[in-house]
Amino acid sequence: MTQELSPCIRTVNVMRYVTPLREGGSMPAIVEADDDFMYVVKFRGAGQGIKALIAELIGGEIARALGLKIPEIVFANLDASLGRTEPDEEIQDLLKASVGLNLAVHYLSRAITYDPTVTTIEPLLASKVVWLDCLLTNVDRTARNTNMLMWNKELWLIDHGACLYFHHNWTNWEEQSKRPFVQVKDHVLLPQASELAAVDALFKPILTEERIRAIVGLVPSEWLTFNVENETAEERREVYIQFLLTRIANSAIFLNEAQHARQSLI
Template sequence: MDDQLPQLRTVNVIRYVTPLREGGSLPAIAEADDEFLYVLKFRGAGQGVKALIAELIGGEIARALGLKIPEIVFANLDAAFGRTEPDEEIQDLLKASVGLNLAIHFLSGAITFDPAVTTLDAKLASQIVWLDCLLTNVDRTPRNTNMLIWHKELWLIDHGAALYFHHSWQNWEEQAKRPFVQVKDHVLLPLASELETVDREFKAILTPELIKGIVGIVPEEWLIKDSESETAEELREIYIQFLLTRMASSDIFIKEAQHARESRI
């Protein structure tokens, strides 16, 4: 793989520290064999591997665009892991997640972004809104911003709800060209006054080669897990074409965002 394209490390989970019960899929803080703590996202959780795929693709696209994302790694979970876990729900989750999972570096001491406390400049707000319109990320609202302040900088987390088209593969071409109507609820929309400038800059960065490289690191076993007939490469190509089509039609989601912003300010 080209040195400019993303490459993920693989770690082995050695200790389950604590569940993060604010998440419906019961992610957890866990320690890996590199002695770092991670937020572990389980393949056996509610949305399964598709949430992991969205997390990986969304996070690495954000990183490529220069936004701050904690390191994402592949995390192996051994069959023997969690046998002594007393909580039956957690034990069932661990059993269902044996194999390759996804983990995000834990930002110790980070605090949740609060728009009433921290004001972002228009350019950064526009970049994040544009990203979430591209990814169809419904999960960046005032109720749940999925942004952290760590060392006085803004970090983006949790893209597992993005790319929701892959929960039903029908009409993905049509879905790629749809406006992102949920942008009306985006926590940063009132500040996003530079979407057209960001659109030009970000589309120059997200070349077809870069998109292919990011989608290319999604494990084949994740792609085919819920597939009835498509091969891993066929599904990989759908993700690539969805993103490229969405970028080519970005004026649709930009106009939707601008209209929603005018209605809120």
Template sequence: MAYIPPQLRTVNVTRYVTPLREGGSLPAIAEADDGFLYVLKFRGAGQGPKALIAELIGGEIARTLGFKMPELVFVNLDEAFGRTEADEEIQDLLKFSVGLNLALHYLQGAITFDPTVTFVEPKLASQIVWLDALLTNVDRTARNTNMLMWHKELWLIDHGAALYFHHSMDNWEEQSLRPFVQIKDHVLLRKAEFLDEVDAEFKAILTPEVINTIVSIVPDEWLTDRSFETEDDQRQVYAQFLNKRLSNSNIFVTEAKNARSQLI
């Protein structure tokens, strides 16, 4: 299957519908000028634009690997939106998020994945576990699965907690070789029987060219780490981190297999 580079659309917020208070970063349902509803992730939230970077890179890697992912779009937020909001917390969030944000298409009627109700095939479970081990995604646990069931299919959402190395990038190379011990808490780990098979399949897809292309779409205005001379320098570290992690995937695959052996 030929690789199709990501081409994110850009929309403008026309209506703030309601906050989603179960999210720590206070995302919201918002309507855009294309008439669709989106789950809007704000650059002014607690983790700042780095959460949006993780959401974008993680989401587009997932899409490239064939997972079902709501469409990601860039979202412009006008400064006028914060002026009429009565809730001071939301007003501040909107004020600090003026400019370019990120959103996922709102899956109307979707329900939260419940591992006690829905059976997941071992191959799919292995694929999701592998993805999260690559991305160092700490947020796919039984407490917070960050998966939805929509039209009887499993959809992945919310990769904002992934790539946590970027909160301290000085030793990114060392961090890229860490095994990701938090995989022991993954909600699907027990069913992940085919990690070696998935490792070979997914590494063939995620070539350095593919990774570099995905990282290249991160907007300049989100790349605010002043320890880098240019935005491209910061992008390059994301690409190098992921490519090095892929080259040494046996480290995180072995960790996942060992953690699974403790469960079965």
């Protein structure tokens, strides 16, 4: 099942900082929100900045639209008062720099990191994840850092902040939209991904222009214009839309790259 065409993202208020997740380069943390649920927050003031939040939101909601399992994504409001009682200076500075709207995902209690030496993913699901990451140019799903969890015996995808890396070098986005994804050779699920052509035929009709526009439309305008001069939020939003639509239309480029990379492994 795919998600509804116009996804809705809830907004919660962070009430309590619980614990940092120091294995993450951007220092995400587990927090409690005013709906009494626990979330993993990605902070706007972290080193990877707001672009990581944009990639997390777009990447995660595209994955959800394709029927893959993603924890609920929410906007997380952070009040200036939250960091005043934090004894750790580094965390205090991070919270001060992150006042306002951040991004969070529902915390999957007792989930365990996917380990390819323990669990084998069936070929169709593996192919779906590989295709998704080729579309999103996600460099962060390797054996060293799988960014997948096993929860209730099912595979859940997390952490899409490294996707869409074209937006770190904005000027040649059109050229980048048609490039093969050469890093697919390091994808942890590539050896099992024997159904890539079938997935390509399945996924492309789902990712219509209307659906892509609805997902990219979720990105707050203030994120799109942060530290940006001479461009409006809608101009930036349109680049994300056109980048994704171009990659979808030219999926044969990254599909062939993935298939060739897989052949060299098996």
